[in-house]
Amino acid sequence: MLRSLYNWTLSLAQSRYALWALAVVAFVESSFFPIPPDVLMIPMIIARPSRAFLIAAVATVASVLGGMFGYYIGFALMETVGQPILDFYGKGHAFEEFAAKYNEWGAWAVLTAGVTPFPFKVITIASGVTQLSFPVFVISAIIARALRFFLVAVLLWKFGEPIRDFIERRLGLVFIAFCVLLLGGFAVVGLL
Numbered sequence: 001m002l003r004s005l006y007n008w009t010l011s012l013a014q015s016r017y018a019l020w021a022l023a024v025v026a027f028v029e030s031s032f033f034p035i036p037p038d039v040l041m042i043p044m045i046i047a048r049p050s051r052a053f054l055i056a057a058v059a060t061v062a063s064v065l066g067g068m069f070g071y072y073i074g075f076a077l078m079e080t081v082g083q084p085i086l087d088f089y090g091k092g093h094a095f096e097e098f099a100a101k102y103n104e105w106g107a108w109a110v111l112t113a114g115v116t117p118f119p120f121k122v123i124t125i126a127s128g129v130t131q132l133s134f135p136v137f138v139i140s141a142i143i144a145r146a147l148r149f150f151l152v153a154v155l156l157w158k159f160g161e162p163i164r165d166f167i168e169r170r171l172g173l174v175f176i177a178f179c180v181l182l183l184g185g186f187a188v189v190g191l192l
Helices: 002-012 018-029 038-047 049-088 092-115 120-129 134-159 161-191
Strands: none
Touching (some): 092 120, 120 134
């Protein structure tokens, strides 16, 4: 089923409504859809490199808006469903501790999930559940998603088809390594 969904998403990249389809896929991927917008972006940019930055901008804006919707899902469901369950099991206090720790590092969680293959929707919903500061969430989401989508656009615009395999197979690992180095750098600075 996932393969047919992937193929259907890929076929949207060739339609005349590709930008709209990209916006919809980027929006829903940030809140509940399993297929990342890169599946549409890559063939769209290879087909029309002159539109690479427009395509990246559409993906960024739609993804951040979808992330806001994911945040709302987490926030609304926690109040109506999650909290009564936690209270029933006497775990309301434990969740408050988790939320405090998450919110301490929440901006980093959003940044990391926004640029790596980690499902962004998990972090958008968790941010709503823990009530991470909404402005912090939005700013982190904008930075992360812009970094991810514009890097893909620049690479495809500059190198075209030869870079496609690298992006599809290895870009996630590069982003993960970058995040580890960035966080490691902050940890070293914090120890000094």
